Amino acid sequence: MRLRHKDLLGLAELNAEEIELILRTAAPFKELFTRSIKKVPTLRGKSVAMLFYEPSTRTRTSFELAATRLSADVLSLSVSSSSVQKGESLIDTARNLEAMKVDFIVLRHSVSGAAESLAKSARAHVVNAGDGNHEHPTQGLLDLFTIQERKKKIQGLEVAIIGDIVHSRVARSNVWGLTKLGAHVRLCGPATLVPSEMRTAFGADVEVTYNIKEALEGADVAYVLRLQLERQQENLFPSLREYHDFYGLDAKKLGWAKKDCIVMHPGPMNRGVEIDSAVADGPQSVILDQVTNGIAVRMAVMYLLAGSPESPGSKTFGSASKENRGIAKKPL
């Protein structure tokens, strides 16, 4: 089986089989990290441009490591030093990258749908590293991988996602991925951050509650979202302290969940606001596993996209590849 997409834009447009293929492929990549030589020659000669219009350390580093461990060359464009500040449009920047024969563009942008519009005009594979409040698919995938690693399944799990749902691309990607793989999701946060439309936006496997006890009772996974502190200025919650009292995950609240409930956070954490250190660093936390798994999942995504039928420069159609000449692929 292979991924029949040129780009990874979101989990909404992947089906369960495709998501499972990515998760299955990530496992052998993770195994590489135990070696002293963590690099494989798979994408030798390919180049990956990192185009980040929003600040990010973790995601960017993770993608860079993933590309490097696949032996691809990485080109990083940061907002301050590139022509972004001279007003060059996203599409123009992408065209220039393409003229330089870049094979992958990893894009983070503050506008929802930016990755999709780039993917339409670019021949390179586009990997969405977060677009506005739309999706952050590799985060969703690494979260699914981490859950599956710990729980050995996704099907039938109860997952509580707590915090600023409405502004969260991480929440959206997770909801799509979790529900496609058969989990049940409870979205929880203050009403200003979890609008009631969320009840119907994702289908029957997603419920909304404003009571964190209700969200956590019987939960297998407690997924805490980062609170954007500037939301306070928008009067979406009264104070950090009040937010922490009602929705901050501490040891007492975590006690309402199942005993083996795992604690997740996409990082970076506001300790003492949405999550307490005792929980973030406690035995139920898998937050650092998420970071390790992120690299493996991103390697899997780039590997699978490189083999997709619509690859730039792909020789799969109409050319005299070995397959077409009638020589089977095994043995090689």
Next chain:
Amino acid sequence: MNRSDAGYNGGKLLLDAAGVAERVESLARYVGTEFDAAPDRLAIVGIQTRGAHLARRVARFLKTKTQTDVPVGILDITLYRDDVHAIADQPEVKETVLPFDLENRTIVLVDDVLFTGRTVRSAMNAIIDYGRPECIRLAVLIDRGHRELPVGADFVGLTIKTTPHDVVDVNLMEIDGEDSVRLRQLLEA
């Protein structure tokens, strides 16, 4: 094309179950000479998927002969292929498990069929990324010729004559439900 595709006619039978058993055993006897030379150094590494099963069979044979558990590893070479972007059906990456230190080992690589030599090239590169063995030997059940790289097997179960367009199917009970080796001609697509 693989065994499950429609139009698979089974091909001409080259080895039946008894024949496969006999060739695996003779291969295992060859590998046994490496065991005799340095019992503590030997490790057997099978290339995914059928090579891995053959490696386990060889180890089982050595166990009955020597009462020693020779370490067995499995190796997936997908990430080391030189044609990841060119092949029509991208292979799924499978697991690699090498549960022993490779330093100073005698590694016997096991695969079902030796053809172009590219798989073996990939496997050697992969192994060397895991450590530095003393030496690497190659054991194959079938050598069908038509090398594209300067690679040769140290131990061969059976050498057969083929044309480059032939397909050699090694079927193993563990995954294919029977032990056999078949030769078939692929029709031009």
